[in-house]
Amino acid sequence: MMDIPDGSLFGLANLPYGVFSTPGSAPRVGVRVGDSVVDLAAALGEEVFAQPTLNAFMAQGHDRWVRVRQQITELVSGDVPDGAVHPVAEVRMHLPVEVADYVDFYASEHHATNLGRLFRPDSEPLMPNWKHLPVGYHGRAGTVVVSGTDVVRPSGQRRAPGEDAPTFGPCRRLDVEAELGFVVGTGSELGTAVPIAEFATRVFGAVLVNDWSARDIQAWEYVPLGPFLGKSFATSVSPWVVPLLALEQARVATPAQIPEPLPYLKEPEPWGLDIDLAVSWNGHEVSRPPYREMYWSPAQMLAHLTVNGAASRTGDLYASGTVSGPEKHQRGAFIELTWGGAQPVRIGGQERTFLEDGDEVTITATAPGANGTRIGFGEVTGRVLPAS
Amino acid sequence: MMDIPDGSLFGLANLPYGVFSTPGSAPRVGVRVGDSVVDLAAALGEEVFAQPTLNAFMAQGHDRWVRVRQQITELVSGDVPDGAVHPVAEVRMHLPVEVADYVDFYASEHHATNLGRLFRPDSEPLMPNWKHLPVGYHGRAGTVVVSGTDVVRPSGQRRAPGEDAPTFGPCRRLDVEAELGFVVGTGSELGTAVPIAEFATRVFGAVLVNDWSARDIQAWEYVPLGPFLGKSFATSVSPWVVPLLALEQARVATPAQIPEPLPYLKEPEPWGLDIDLAVSWNGHEVSRPPYREMYWSPAQMLAHLTVNGAASRTGDLYASGTVSGPEKHQRGAFIELTWGGAQPVRIGGQERTFLEDGDEVTITATAPGANGTRIGFGEVTGRVLPAS
Known part of the structure; x- marks a missing residue:
């Protein structure tokens, strides 16, 4: 179970998505949990999260959004691989979406x-x-x-x-x-x-x-x-x-x-x-x-x-x-x-x-x-x- | 020298760019000459023209636009490879540009x-x-x-x-x-x-x-x-x-x-x-x-x-x-x-x-x-x- 501070606004009820990078790495999709960012590309091993925007994942549709949210809930309730977790203070955040209109x-x-x-x-x-x-x-x-x-x-x-x-x-x-x-x-x-x-x-x-x-x-x-x-x-x-x-x-x-x-x-x-x-x-x-x-x-x-x-x-x-x-x-x-x-x-x-x-x-x-x-x-x- | 009808609005003074496809082929960049379309991907052999929009070519900048226009002028004044020319009536035209704003x-x-x-x-x-x-x-x-x-x-x-x-x-x-x-x-x-x-x-x-x-x-x-x-x-x-x-x-x-x-x-x-x-x-x-x-x-x-x-x-x-x-x-x-x-x-x-x-x-x-x-x-x- 990941450490989530009491009263955090980023607990299991939230799980927002963003695009982050660490020094020397390419921007990729992460989810915020407490004061940490979970690297979804590393944690779930899927190409759709190794992207510089959320667009490809979003395009997969509502059923998929529901399933991935469930997967993430299970993941962060168990053991997340060490290399897949970064303190939010140490990552750089990018524009999460390639804006169409x-x-x-x-x-x-x-x-x-x-x-x-x-x-x-x-x-x-x-x-x-x-x-x-x-x-x-x-x-x-x-x-x-x-x-x-x-x-x-x-x-x-x-x-x-x-x-x-x-x-x-x-x-x-x-x-x-x-x-x-x-x-x-x-x-x-x-x-x-x-x-x-x-x-x-x-x-x-x-x-x-x-x-x-x-x-x-x-x-x-x-x-x-x-x-x-x-x-x-x-x-x-x-x-x-x-x-x-x-x-x-x-x-x-x-x-x-x-x-x-x-x-x-x-x-x-x-x-x-x-x-x-x-x-x-x-x-x-x-x-x-x-x-x-x-x-x-x-x-x-x-x-x-x-x-x-x-x-x-x-x-x-x-x-x-x-x-x-x-x-x-x-x-x-x-x-x-x-x-x-x-x-x-x-x-x-x-x-x-x-x-x-x-x-x-x-x-x-x-x-x-x-x-x-x-x-x-x-x-x-x-x-x-x-x-x- | 390509055949250009007398008085054509698409002679060497024009040479407009578009994106076309032929049955069973992917959209790619072409230039219109008379009543024909010259397949630039085939004729010039460059990846930037084997794209479904003009954006990659346009992003190369003004000097490059000048050079390619010169290249096309020389190309169509000489012998264009047979497979690179299509009657305009036989191609399908696509949106030429991925519109940003x-x-x-x-x-x-x-x-x-x-x-x-x-x-x-x-x-x-x-x-x-x-x-x-x-x-x-x-x-x-x-x-x-x-x-x-x-x-x-x-x-x-x-x-x-x-x-x-x-x-x-x-x-x-x-x-x-x-x-x-x-x-x-x-x-x-x-x-x-x-x-x-x-x-x-x-x-x-x-x-x-x-x-x-x-x-x-x-x-x-x-x-x-x-x-x-x-x-x-x-x-x-x-x-x-x-x-x-x-x-x-x-x-x-x-x-x-x-x-x-x-x-x-x-x-x-x-x-x-x-x-x-x-x-x-x-x-x-x-x-x-x-x-x-x-x-x-x-x-x-x-x-x-x-x-x-x-x-x-x-x-x-x-x-x-x-x-x-x-x-x-x-x-x-x-x-x-x-x-x-x-x-x-x-x-x-x-x-x-x-x-x-x-x-x-x-x-x-x-x-x-x-x-x-x-x-x-x-x-x-x-x-x-x-x-x-």
Whole structure:
């Protein structure tokens, strides 16, 4: 039996997958157990784990995910070969998934309402479509990076209030968005919608996402075709993919959905998730966004994403959009937390509105696991470097 | 010397690359010469051409593209081994590129103005940002398909005029957008902008694009985050990638850009392109969009796309947005051509506004080539199947 510290967020109820390397070795698939990483290629001797991403394993499908989870449970309950276990502090983590398409939703009513008020103060904050469908857009798959990757402050066009013309320069309103991301394990064919009931067999697991956002660039560019360079410079994800199989105890109903969703969005069983996020700014916790407050569920997001017949692929990543609750200390983006910069937050002895060079943001999360335990997501962290 | 019909659009001035297969053989790289395809894997004996996409070859970089083009010119001017030549009518063409990220711009002033009038009749048609930057958004890379792929009519939410709530069903306003697409050959690192002068060494070539559009789905969903399911069901590309090296004679200045673009968007030399597109609906030509009218050049698009430090990758595809000229018969989308359906077009004995099941749309294009010739793009064609 492997040594798992009491109260570990990475006990047998969790068993998240990641891609790691040790000095001089190639990246390969591992599973986190307590403070250790079990090398699945070494422990199970299968080629599918000797890969630099989870994609090949994910593509094997849901039945296989169930069997391997059982195998791992048996393995770590017995004797794991010595060479197959590494302290988590001694490995380097890599981007766990080769991202195919990346989509970002906007599924928190509180976040969408707050952003609507801030970006369009003279209109209704929620658009007429918002309660009928999970609003989303495609982001840049090629700039999804693993936790720990530095984020260079983006430059671009932004127009200051009262000015007619934009100027070019480093972003002045650099922000974060604390989100949950879902990784598609088995895709679907072009011309075929994924029924909402297939969510649990097609989605492999979940990660934490920091959707870094340049608010001044975004505000200038986003009409009429949506966010583009204000988002595409970097999206960070946590290195450990928590299997959907580990989130059974976290399932809850979503908030009441009124008006009733169209049939393709009706859930046969609930896929709201009772996950507690926490956002730290330079080591000080500034927010605790509750995922259970999200209006649209991840099953509804996948059904919507494919209802037009769009194909999905192994490695598709779709994120929830900022997780914000009804209370001020539950807001998952700093533009909301500081109300557009008008209400600075104090961290340690300093005041902050948007991110300064050298700032570091870390998002963590926990959820109820099997047998009364709690399970953890690996953190997603990143530091801001000055514009180049 | 290979036989090339007089006036062929695929003479020595063109030499576009594609991926083809013959019955029982694996897809591999070929070059089109007249009405033939030369199997580059067989003729040049290099592994990089025995691949199902152009990506490996494109990643070798600009110097290599120049050398191989020279090699092919010499090869087809001499004796090509018999087994390496196939009639184009006897091969099957595949998607030439493994698409990394897909971006769609909106670079025709005429198109953006027309769409603004149709989608937002009570506002200024062009947004304040339009003349300052090439507006664009990310699309779905996983649903880029090769010419000839049938397009299933998408279903989704759409709200009829005067109704409060949306209904679900097959798209009623299915449209096309005739565009040019640019394929990135060598990418750029995260945190680094691509200077505008590097366009010609980083972009490998161009294809024709049909950005199929479900206007009713798009109109309902697109605020505030942009087009999503109204576009993501299919984007068709022509099978032959015309090398940028073949487009030297097509280069022209863009229309005057006022106000003057910011420095990062200033072209050291012009990259407007004098390419004539033609759109046929069920075999009847309905439009001749002129690419030379496009406000933003493809060099400006790439510089903008990366100015925030977004990485680019081999296989990135970015499209121009609908090519529309100032005249009615130069409009590259049917919503413009029929003014939102109010002015049907006659094709043969029939009237059309939007696409009906069974309709077929084909886009072709030609451009000036070396030595007074003209060069052709392979066509992009697709037929509409009923909603499933």
